[in-house]
Amino acid sequence: MEFNTFSIVGRCERTGQLGxxxxxxxxxxxxxxxxxxxxxxxxxxxxxxxxxxxYDGLDxxxxxxxxxDVCDKLLSExxxxxxxxxxxxxxxxxxAAFTGKDCANWNGHITxxxxxxxxxxxxxxxxxxxxxxxxQNAETLELAERLIAALEAGQAAGGDARGKQSAAVxxxxxERYPLIDLRSDxxxxxxxxxxxxxxxxxxxxxxxxxxxxxxxxxxxxxGNDMRWGLSVAPAVRPGGGGGKVA
Amino acid sequence: MQLNTFTIVGRCERTGMLGxxxxxxAPGVGGxxxxxxAKAGAVATMSWVNPYLAIDGLKLxxxxxxxxxxxxxxxxxxxxRAxxxxxxxxxxxxxSAYTGEGCGHWCGHQHGxxxxxxxNILVGExxxxxxxxxxQNTVALDLxxxxxxxxEAGMARGGDARGKQSAGLxxxxKEEYPYIDLRADEHRHPVPxxxxxxxxxxxxxxxxxxxxxxxxxxxxxxSAEIEASMSVAPAYRRGGGGGESA
Numbered sequence: 001m002e003f004n005t006f007s008i009v010g011r012c013e014r015t016g017q018l019g020x021x022x023x024x025x026x027x028x029x030x031x032x033x034x035x036x037x038x039x040x041x042x043x044x045x046x047x048x049x050x051x052x053x054x055y056d057g058l059d060x061x062x063x064x065x066x067x068x069d070v071c072d073k074l075l076s077e078x079x080x081x082x083x084x085x086x087x088x089x090x091x092x093x094x095x096a097a098f099t100g101k102d103c104a105n106w107n108g109h110i111t112x113x114x115x116x117x118x119x120x121x122x123x124x125x126x127x128x129x130x131x132x133x134x135x136q137n138a139e140t141l142e143l144a145e146r147l148i149a150a151l152e153a154g155q156a157a158g159g160d161a162r163g164k165q166s167a168a169v170x171x172x173x174x175e176r177y178p179l180i181d182l183r184s185d186x187x188x189x190x191x192x193x194x195x196x197x198x199x200x201x202x203x204x205x206x207x208x209x210x211x212x213x214x215x216x217x218x219x220x221x222x223g224n225d226m227r228w229g230l231s232v233a234p235a236v237r238p239g240g241g242g243g244k245v246a
Numbered sequence: 247m248q249l250n251t252f253t254i255v256g257r258c259e260r261t262g263m264l265g266x267x268x269x270x271x272a273p274g275v276g277g278x279x280x281x282x283x284a285k286a287g288a289v290a291t292m293s294w295v296n297p298y299l300a301i302d303g304l305k306l307x308x309x310x311x312x313x314x315x316x317x318x319x320x321x322x323x324x325x326x327r328a329x330x331x332x333x334x335x336x337x338x339x340x341x342s343a344y345t346g347e348g349c350g351h352w353c354g355h356q357h358g359x360x361x362x363x364x365x366n367i368l369v370g371e372x373x374x375x376x377x378x379x380x381x382q383n384t385v386a387l388d389l390x391x392x393x394x395x396x397x398e399a400g401m402a403r404g405g406d407a408r409g410k411q412s413a414g415l416x417x418x419x420k421e422e423y424p425y426i427d428l429r430a431d432e433h434r435h436p437v438p439x440x441x442x443x444x445x446x447x448x449x450x451x452x453x454x455x456x457x458x459x460x461x462x463x464x465x466x467x468x469s470a471e472i473e474a475s476m477s478v479a480p481a482y483r484r485g486g487g488g489g490e491s492a
Binding site: 025026027028030031032048049050051052055077078079080083162163164165175176177178180181182183184185186187188196197200201204205208209212213215218219220222231232233234235241242 | 271272273274276277278294296297298323324325326410411421422423424426427428429430431432433442443450451455458459461464466476478479481487
């Protein structure tokens with residue numbers, strides 16, 4: 001599948017969180033493009049998408065290989081390399097990106113400590129530059145917030161030349177399951193919709209995820225406030241929501 | 247996180263596809279409840295969610311343990327078992343489900359060859375019965391369609407007593423990446439929204455996923471016809487779409 005896409009792969013220096021935010025003019029980009037593993041790394045696989053560059057990359061990073069070495073090794077082995085675009089960040093903040101020469105114009109990438117940002121079939125270079133600048137200038141924010149803000153800056157600079165259709169944000173922290181995994185799969189303004197969903201999930205999802213069982217605490221915790229918080233219909237909760245009383 | 251939810255976990259006898267469809271009155275259910283691995287199994291973890299019941303369950307089923315063996319073992323070891331609800335199906339069609347005594351009423355499950363249907367804080371038993379009956383009566387259809395029809399039938403029988411907010415459909419087939427993975431993460435009518443997204447994805451995702459690199463064909467394939475079909479804005483493609491011209 002060809003994801004003419006713009007994405008930001010990032011790591012938070014303070015918390016060690018790793019994540020990806022992405023948008024494209026194809027449905028459900030969150031299903032095939034962003035990958036992250038807690039304490040290991042994060043990857044965005046796009047253009048003619050090869051998810052194995054992400055799975056195998058995370059396995060190699062888990063064994064201690066740097067993002068740059070992973071990128072060099074896996075792309076040199078991929079017979080479709082000239083159609084691929086990929087960004088990697090490892091758990092130490094190392095980053096790498098690759099844009100094959102057959103990716104659609106405009107295409108390119110920018111990398112730095114803790115981030116890789118990349119895109120193809122874009123309106124212009126401003127999209128990737130806008131994502132990189134926004135990510136670098138927002139260190140005090142939570143990683144999910146930084147990634148979404150970077151995506152918004154990329155869209156404001158033109159984004160995908162064909163329009164827009166889906167967006168996603170994925171962040172992992174300490175567990176094998178995600179801290180944040182939110183998607184707008186088919187929408188006229190997917191990044192704006194993703195921002196709306198994130199606003200609700202901050203109040204109605206994140207506090208509960210913080211209570212889930214962990215490897216160190218297999219019971220998890222059960223706050224009464226939390227239990228009450230989701231016991232009512234979505235529309236009458238903090239943050240509201242599209243759901244309605246049955 | 248407490249996901250008062252109804253889910254259908256299923257396997258296609260013809261193709262070996264494995265999947266989950268889910269709906270709940272909390273945001274982003276697709277990020278935490280459904281877990282699937284090709285040739286291993288499918289799991290829905292609900293009520294006070296313990297994702298490790300799914301992550302570890304898939305590992306055990308991937309090593310050849312039955313759904314029943316995996317679920318019995320993991321629930322016995324979970325100190326929070328009284329508040330968990332889980333459904334599992336293995337790659338041979340074996341199934342198992344568990345509903346802890348502390349789950350919210352109405353709660354319960356039904357399982358049989360190739361499926362497990364379960365829910366908690368439901369309007370009534372009819373939702374789980376409708377999930378099970380619909381799945382069993384649609385064997386001639388493709389698995390994603392069967393799971394979605396089952397979810398629609400469950401919703402029509404009342405669904406979650408608090409209303410509704412998010413839905414997800416996840417199916418794996420042969421690869422490590424999903425065959426289809428669609429979400430409505432925050433919506434007033436998440437099941438009809440998931441159906442709408444599915445109808446777009448049938449034209450704009452599934453044909454591309456079929457071309458992605460596999461373990462046996464690391465190059466993947468490239469159809470000029472399919473590439474051309476995605477080169478225009480979403481609104482002008484087969485199946486239409488919410489995206490708009492740039």
